[in-house]
Amino acid sequence: KQEVTQIPAALSVPEGENLVLNCSFTDSAIYNLQWFRQDPGKGLTSLLLIQSSQREQTSGRLNASLDKSSGRSTLYIAASQPGDSATYLCAVSTGGFKTIFGAGTRLFVKA
Amino acid sequence: GAVVSQHPSWVICKSGTSVKIECRSLDFQATTMFWYRQFPKQSLMLMATSNEGSKATYEQGVEKDKFLINHASLTLSTLTVTSAHPEDSSFYICSARDLTGPTEAFFGQGTRLTVV
Numbered sequence: 001k002q003e004v005t006q007i008p009a010a011l012s013v014p015e016g017e018n019l020v021l022n023c024s025f026t027d028s029a030i031y032n033l034q035w036f037r038q039d040p041g042k043g044l045t046s047l048l049l050i051q052s053s054q055r056e057q058t059s060g061r062l063n064a065s066l067d068k069s070s071g072r073s074t075l076y077i078a079a080s081q082p083g084d085s086a087t088y089l090c091a092v093s094t095g096g097f098k099t100i101f102g103a104g105t106r107l108f109v110k111a
Numbered sequence: 112g113a114v115v116s117q118h119p120s121w122v123i124c125k126s127g128t129s130v131k132i133e134c135r136s137l138d139f140q141a142t143t144m145f146w147y148r149q150f151p152k153q154s155l156m157l158m159a160t161s162n163e164g165s166k167a168t169y170e171q172g173v174e175k176d177k178f179l180i181n182h183a184s185l186t187l188s189t190l191t192v193t194s195a196h197p198e199d200s201s202f203y204i205c206s207a208r209d210l211t212g213p214t215e216a217f218f219g220q221g222t223r224l225t226v227v
Contacts (some may be wrong), residue, residue: 032215043117043204043221089154092215096160097143097208099216103154 002027002094006102012111013080023090023106024032031093033111035064035075038087038104047088048075052055115137115207118221123194124226130188132222135140140185145216146178149202163209187217195226 007022012085023033026087032051036044048057056065063076071096077084114137124130134144142163143221147155159180160168167180177199179191188207204221 034216036218041202043225044218046215046218082119091155093216096146097216098157098160099206100157102145102154 001090002030002090002100004090004100006088006090006105008105009103010106010108012110014106015080015082017080017109018076018078019080019107021077021088021090021107023073023075023102025071025073025092025100027094028071028084029095030068031097033064033066033073034091034099035062035073036089036094037090038089040087044089077107080107081110082111085109113137113207113209115219116206117205118147119222122225123225124224126165126196126226127194129191129193130195130224132192132205132224134207134219136189136209136217137185138208139207139209139211141188141209142154142185144182144187144188144205144207145204146180146190147204148202149221155204160188163176163188192224195224197206199227200224200226201224 003026005024028067034049050057050066054099066073085108087104087106089104091099116135118143120132144161148156158173161180161182163182168197169175182188205219
């Protein structure tokens with residue numbers, strides 16, 4: 001059974017700091033991995049999608065890497081801003097195209 | 112990316128009544144849609160897989176008679192919470208895949224259900 005773990009569960013950083021969010025999954029047989037952002041009481045915003053054949057994806061200040069063989073992904077956020085404060089969810093797509101989510105990392109960026 | 116529309120975005124209902132939530136793929140066909148629920152400060156948990164023209168597949172621990180899923184067309188799946196109780200209050204989100212395209216899941220905006 002696929003399980004997704006995210007570390008840390010919560011993170012508070014001063015504005016401008018670079019930070020790394022970690023995600024690990026137990027079964028390397030995935031189709032892709034996605035990082036989402038969720039603001040309180042809101043739906044999901046897709047940030048980055050990495051296909052199983054890819055190693056990384058970049059969008060603006062965000063960079064996500066994927067090491068499928070070791071079951072790990074990282075989300076790098078450069079020059080963090082207060083507007084980046086949200087919960088970040090890692091999710092993997094498995095057989096049957098199900099998406100399995102991690103518990104998320106709650107990020108707070110202090111001005 | 113493709114658009115998945117979920118309606119309503121929020122609903123308040125009385126205990127014992129039923130509530131229907133719709134999930135539509137607006138610009139693609141989805142033979143399979145997924146329903147998730149999210150309790151406060153927890154992650155999304157898959158409830159069921161909705162297959163067009165056939166019965167839904169429920170995850171372990173999800174009551175199929177309480178959470179009725181209908182996927183009557185390639186662009187619409189509905190989740191009906193029957194005889195709702197306060198413990199059913201949650202955030203429900205659907206997702207759909209365009210099986211003719213990349214293996215990316217597109218998510219609806221979610222529905223906040225409050226049972227009073």
